[in-house]
Amino acid sequence: MLPIGDDNLGRVRTPIVNYALILANIIAFVLWQRLGTDIPVTYGWSTVPAEILGGRDLITESRIIVDPVSGTRQLMPGLQPSPYPIYVTLLSALFLHGGIAHIFGNMLYLAVFGDNLENVMGHLRYLVFYLLCGVLASLAHVAATAFFGQNPMIPSLGASGAISGVLGGYMLLFPTHRIRIWFILGFWPFPAWLCVGLWFLFQLLNGAGALGSDAGSGVAYAAHIGGFVAGMLLVHLFVHHRELARYREARSRGIRRRNGIV
Numbered sequence: 001m002l003p004i005g006d007d008n009l010g011r012v013r014t015p016i017v018n019y020a021l022i023l024a025n026i027i028a029f030v031l032w033q034r035l036g037t038d039i040p041v042t043y044g045w046s047t048v049p050a051e052i053l054g055g056r057d058l059i060t061e062s063r064i065i066v067d068p069v070s071g072t073r074q075l076m077p078g079l080q081p082s083p084y085p086i087y088v089t090l091l092s093a094l095f096l097h098g099g100i101a102h103i104f105g106n107m108l109y110l111a112v113f114g115d116n117l118e119n120v121m122g123h124l125r126y127l128v129f130y131l132l133c134g135v136l137a138s139l140a141h142v143a144a145t146a147f148f149g150q151n152p153m154i155p156s157l158g159a160s161g162a163i164s165g166v167l168g169g170y171m172l173l174f175p176t177h178r179i180r181i182w183f184i185l186g187f188w189p190f191p192a193w194l195c196v197g198l199w200f201l202f203q204l205l206n207g208a209g210a211l212g213s214d215a216g217s218g219v220a221y222a223a224h225i226g227g228f229v230a231g232m233l234l235v236h237l238f239v240h241h242r243e244l245a246r247y248r249e250a251r252s253r254g255i256r257r258r259n260g261i262v
Contacts, residue, residue: 001181006113006177006180010248011115013118013119022107026107029103032096035100041080042155045089045092046096047089049156050153051082052090055087057081059078079155090138093157094138103159106159107159113163116177117235129231132165132234133234134165136226136227137226140225140227141220141222143222156223160220160224161226163227164224164225164228165230167199167231168229168231169232169238170196170231172232176193178191203221203228
């Protein structure tokens with residue numbers, strides 16, 4: 001399922017922070033990471049669980065790995081020098097991505113779901129909420145890596161932890177909003193509770209196996225789960241409740257007018 005848009009009826013605030021976050025991620029990927037080809041940036045500014053747990057930067061040599069199925073050989077870059085203090089990578093990793101498909105999917109979700117939260121939080125509160133959920137998501141990934149005995153030297157990067165927080169907050173505040181989904185060769189409207197709920201169930205089911213695996217799956221499911229839970233727990237601390245009440249009233253009036261009810 002691919003979300004294409006949602007019903008923004010009643011929104012009054014231009015989501016300039018959400019636009020800025022999307023732009024910052026794209027600029028970082030294109031100019032800073034050079035479309036993911038800049039190894040020192042990608043492997044130096046990502047979150048590495050071993051570095052966070054130990055509180056110090058780690059640098060390793062590149063090595064050749066062999067695919068056990070195909071037998072193909074591939075260069076695996078080593079960890080690169082990171083900023084000081086190492087905990088800066090908990091933030092910097094939120095603006096790095098592993099490829100075009102990775103950043104496209106993340107930015108699509110952010111564009112669809114982020115604007116409504118910014119509308120009822122205000123610009124500054126939304127920015128703090130987004131970054132806080134991202135950091136907590138990264139810490140959840142670090143904690144799960146240590147608890148389940150996964151390889152702590154594998155870097156983690158991407159905005160998906162912060163966006164998971166946005167999804168958690170969105171589902172709690174706007175469970176009945178209609179989300180337009182591209183599904184089986186057509187656009188279909190689904191309520192947010194179903195759309196986002198299925199997404200979270202997918203994270204739980206896939207993460208259940210990945211979290212207990214020595215190798216992992218290449219997807220930081222613990223970050224997605226941790227970010228989502230953080231978003232649900234924190235969202236009401238960041239919402240302007242008068243703004244939320246006005247938004248719901250304006251939306252209700254708009255729906256009545258749209259349905260021809262005076």
